[in-house]
Amino acid sequence: MIASSSTGVGVGVGLGLLPALILGGGALVCAAVAVSRPRMRPSLYRWFTVLAAAGAFTASMIELVSLRPDHNGVGLVAYSGGLMVDRFHVFGTVLVLLVLVLTVLGAETYLRRSPARAGAFCALLQLSAAAAVMLVAQREMAAFTAAFALLLVCLVLLTAMTKTSGPTAEAAFRQVLVGGVALATTVYGLVLIYGATGTTDLSRLDSGVRVDGPLVTVGMALVVIGLLAVIGAPPLQSWMRDTQETTPGAIAGFSSALGAVTGTTVLLRFAVEGFGAGSSRWMLLVTSVAVMAMLTGAILALRATTVRRLIADLSIAQSGFLLLAVGATGRGIDGTVASGPIALLFALMGAATAVVAALLLAGIFDAAGLPPGIAAYRGVGRRAPATAAFLSLALLSLAGLPPLAGFFGRVLIAESALNAGAGWAVAIAGVAMVLAAVAVLRWLMAMYAEDNGEAPFAVSTTPLTSRAAAWTAAGLGVLVAALAAPLIALANGGAGALH
Template identity: 40%
Template sequence: MADPNGTAVFATTLPTVLLVALAGVTALIGWLRPGLPASFHRWLSSIALVGAGAAGVITLDGLTHTHGLGLAAYAGAVVADRLGVFAVLLLCATGLVAVLTSGAAAHRLGPRLPAFHALVLTATAGGTVIAVQWEMGMLVVGLGLLVISLVGLVALEKTAEAPGEVALRALAGGGVALALLLYGLAIVYGATGSTDLSATAGLLVHAGPLEGLGLALTVLGLAYLVGAPPLHHWVLQVASASSGAVAGAVVSLAAAAGGVALVRVMVSGFSTSLRPWVVLVAVLGMAGCLYPALLSLAAGGLRRLIGLGACLQGGLLLTALVAGGLGGDYKPAGGVTALLFALVIFVLSVQASFQAVARLDVDGIGTSLADVRGLARRSPTTAVLLCLGLAGLAGLPPLAGFVARILIAESAVAAGYAWVAAASVMASVIYAIPAVRWMAAILVEDDEQPAVVPETPRLAALVGAACAAFGVVATVVAGPLLYAANQAATALR
């Protein structure tokens, strides 16, 4: 790597500092001045997220002076590269969507809305720590901050009993994931004598059974964030118990940070040359695709169907991860590019689906199949947005989710894992069956219930609609997004 550039390295740490500082300010103002309008905290948090994203752009400008080479500082604890910039921008955009749509959950959050905004900022900050580190201790700190913040977001909805119970279960699941990660990293440290992730690849050229166990535990700990089996139950619980706005914020932030963590730790850190973890990820990817897809056939509620779709996206991300190295022709298989492109599409598809559920919450419409039957007549806008969200999760053509699945399957085949690619394609087809069934009930079938007057706050409605529309627009402008994902992936070569 090139010698550290002060501006770029400072800009790399700035998003985390800015987000944590303004999270504290938001929480303090909410405690001292509880009578302030919710819009004040919403725009303060939005400014923090936009500022953090701007700092990422400054980092990118600093990298232009090093011909795109990454910059490392503080004994490798902080790394400034294009992957970090891509991750920071994605995380800030995800957090911004969560903040701008928080009005849809105001009736359940009540006076705890400032705390919601503060926790969104700290969760985003945890993701940025993961994105710009190469040091094991910093990885654990970032993951811990992220998990605690996400659990706090679920627990804020005290007006209902279910979210409190789900928050406790999510805390237990997060504790298990952190324990797995800590044990795995401890084994790797014991084998290499280094906490620098970038140095472990060269020290673990021939990974034995013990080292393989350490890599496996690390993968399992990180797979928790993207909702891939076996630690996927928290996604289904959050989707079923939380309001649409809160569930969208929690699941999308976890997925964005988890996808980045998998690339940063497993590809950039340990390297795909260590076959034990690649084989494990291949098995997890196959299971992570097929298991939720099969469960979706019996999904009795819209929330569970969306939650299973989010878990399926986690399995697809693991499928792309196995192709993070070279293909049979000794050229990059393109797995990281496919993963980063798909991560953007999947995060916004999850948000679009949950924001449609949030509209149902506000309008007093249930989420069973009987409740949404004939929704196109009663609430046309909500029906269209919900169908776009489900189509995005299912990867139906011509939406961008379909393009992402093609890229993932192609990269897996190029890397020699055609059986994983076949499982991902089969899972997408299976999940499309219940998704189309629900869409038909929404758009084609009818009932005798009266039309609904939309009550969703205008800003939340507009942002939710933008997320749904992105799946269509991204298909047309996939080129620039693919270019950005490829530039981020080149930082690892």
């Protein structure tokens, strides 16, 4: 049964908002405790965040069951269609929560180093996650803008709060600038679309009077550019490179993964429910950006001299692949609907876990006293075999090599894009995939084939929880590949809710 409310806040609406409310409540509690009892043990904040995430997950599952989704997977349409609680939303929520839990468990090193900031740190993590969860469900422009702004502010604050050096402060400042530009661009874009169509509800864009006019096209382009900033795709990718290079691994991983998950899922909802699946303008725009991101990231990765920079560049290339899926939504060559949404949701699982894992593992090496340059990583495979092996797995997954999750994601995305008629983009994607793999092989060579004497470093100084979280995140790349069939079935269910 579809609960529907266009006026007040009923039980259904409350239930629909419950995951975000739990996370928001958790953030408030953490902030309040941090203010009132500043000497509280950092681990308490960490476990409280995990608890909040578990609560939000439970709420999502209750949503899924109690809202009795219709055959399209829609459980709740509230505020005249502005809020959609459907399987797509649940899928996105679970992904966000996964990123949150991995981050908070992997951030032990940072929390021990800066125990006074633990409360604020966990509060911001939860608030970012709450904003992301809200964004995935939004179809109303005003509410969407508010949630988007909240997400951007939280991510900027996270980077700024964890600054430990001049470069970190510079990264935070750049993120403020890019975030501001992104927000402004998105708002301008939405305003133009509203001006052309006369509605702030994305699902009603098609009924607009001048939906095919240039105003909508420009608005659409501005919205896409704004969201690209969160994803970390060109031309607004610079903040991601800086953040990933200068902030602690957990923060960098969280920002990147959350940005990728939120940005692409929101774009997908815009694509399918807003502009209509298969819109040629949309496809051309998004596919062009995707190609640019794939090539830019892969080429930059070839020249990366630090492991953080490598991960950042691979993330940019990966965001290109994800965008390729966002563009593949229309009717395919074979007569069926292109499977871009399914491919995207599945690929996001591998992409998010790989980014988080890679940055957490890089953070472990940082904390162990290993400089980030490629010269320092020589012989790491022999001296820290387990951590190096997991880092290799994460990098290989990011590059899309088999048999890891990244490979499956790329194959599914390439098929969807080919089916949607973007063969040229798939050809370029192939080139980008080879370049990215070569970049990773270069690092594997340093890690396993070369030696750098016995420069002192010890990964055992990193808390076990952090290491376990990093290893788990890397292992998820293998697990997602091994469980590809059921997970794709889940992604199919999630994507099926878009209409």
